[in-house]
Amino acid sequence: MNFRFSNEQELFLSKVRELTAKEVAPIAAQIDKDASFPFNSIKALGANGVMGIPFDKKYGGLGMDNLTYVAAVEELSKACASTGVIMSAHTSLCSWPIYTYGNEEQKTKYLIPLASGKKLGAFGWTESEAGTRTTAVKENNHYTLNGKKVLITNSHEADIFVVFAKTNFEDNSISAFIVERGTKGFSVGEAEDKMGVRGSSTAELIFDNCVIPEENLLGNLGEGLKVAMTTLNGGRIGVAAQAVGIAQGALDSAIEYVKNRMQLGKPISHHQNIQFVIADLQTKIEAARFMTYRAATMKDLGEDYGYMASMAKLFCSEVAMEVTTKAVQLFGGNGYSKKFPVERMMRDAKVTEIYEGTSEVQKVVIAAHMGIK
Missing domain, CATH: 1.10.540.10 (Acyl-CoA dehydrogenase/oxidase, N-terminal domain)
Known part of the structure; x- marks a missing residue:
């Protein structure tokens, strides 16, 4: 490619x-x-x-x-x-x-x-327990939604939400709906006080007899799981890209720091052990970047990219955690201070191993693609 x-x-x-x-x-x-x-x-x-x-x-x-x-x-x-x-x-x-x-x-x-x-926009998928318990009951020309979604990114600022709810209680099939902010019966809970990515709001979406017109059904009735899974596949490529960016930003900051941090009259970047650390980290970032680019290219070509998206997210998020942690170390005591950006980047990196499917979930997806279930 x-x-x-x-x-x-x-x-x-x-x-x-x-x-x-x-x-x-x-x-x-x-x-x-x-x-x-x-x-x-x-x-x-x-x-x-x-x-x-x-x-x-x-x-x-x-x-x-x-x-x-x-x-x-x-x-x-x-x-x-x-x-x-x-x-x-x-x-x-x-x-x-x-x-x-x-x-x-x-x-x-x-x-x-x-x-x-x-x-x-925002995406209302996650619930406090496994599965979908939010319900959507058809009544005349509308659906009535009841339930809660948790840990939703952009929750407080989004105008348009794609939300998933159970529409068939016999086979537990779900459907996707477009919900607008301001719809009666729809509210957003208190924002979470998070470790990282603190500039993005994360909160509950609450549906209490929320009436949605039938024309806001997204896709076919009962095919919500398909909508959700294909959407999350693409979202994982985005998370991989976030992780690569965080890692590169942290390493760039560390490189600038070691070039200017003086010890015994010379920059600490002159020490070979520091050069080796930086070389190893940049190599891993490049590998992560090309995994992400490959997944995106496969999507552009219309190929089956779900497993590659999972591999990219898994690897890139782990690289981001390693790079940011070692970047803090390269800063020494200063890395632990909020005067420098690497401690923020380390906190930000952690969530890439968690949201849109944890690292453990990605391993299940990858193994299934390999015929191991």
């Missing part, structure tokens, strides 16, 4: 880097400290097409590919993992299933404002 970016891709990614330097990096530490959402940054990204990279232009997107999209997630995450996950969850988990399974009316009504960055 050829992972060389075209001139068009390079130009766009250069714009993303400029936006990151101007709008994202300067506030990364503050939104982590305050657990505050970066409204202005997300608005700027939307105005420049970053919130709709892989979607057709007629639906408000840029009409580019998934490879470009994950490279953009990586660039954002180098500076701010919170911004990376906000953009990734919006694109992969909310906009993509509407783009893939929505009818023309739904795409016009919901995808265009999402892809153009005028509205923000």
Whole structure:
């Protein structure tokens, strides 16, 4: 596979880097400290097409590919993992299933404002116990939803949610629905006080006799599991890209530090043991990056990419934890201080091993692909 970016891709990614330097990096530490959402940054990204990279232009997107999209997630995450996950969850988990399974009316009504960055999206899948207990009962020309979703990214700021609920109580099949903020019976709980990615809000979605019009059924009735699993496959590539970005950002910071940290009259980067650590970490980051790019390219080619997405997420998240932990070590005592970004990056990296399927879940998926069940 050829992972060389075209001139068009390079130009766009250069714009993303400029936006990151101007709008994202300067506030990364503050939104982590305050657990505050970066409204202005997300608005700027939307105005420049970053919130709709892989979607057709007629639906408000840029009409580019998934490879470009994950490279953009990586660039954002180098500076701010919170911004990376906000953009990734919006694109992969909310906009993509509407783009893939929505009818023309739904795409016009919901995808265009999402892809153009005028509205923000979220994905309501996770519940406090295994399985789906949220229910959707058909009554005349609407469905009534009852239940709760937990740990939902973009929960407090999203305008449009893709939500999953049980619609058949005999075979326990589920269906997907598009839910708008402000719908009667729908509310969002208190934000979680998280270890990392603190600039993105995470909270419960609460449905209490929430009435959803039947035209907001996404895809076919009873095929919600298919919608969810294919969506999560793509989302895992986004998480892998986040992990690569966090790792590269941490190592870049560590390299700058060791070049300028003086001991006995010379930079500590002159010590061969430090050079060996940096060489090993950069090698692992490059391997992680190309696994992510391969998964994105397979998706662009219409190939079965689910297992590769799981391998990329598994490996990249582990690399991110290793790199950020060793980056803190390279800073010495300063690495433990919030004056430097690597301690934040280490906290941010941990969640990439957890959300959108833990590392253990990814191993089950990979083993199943290999015929081991």
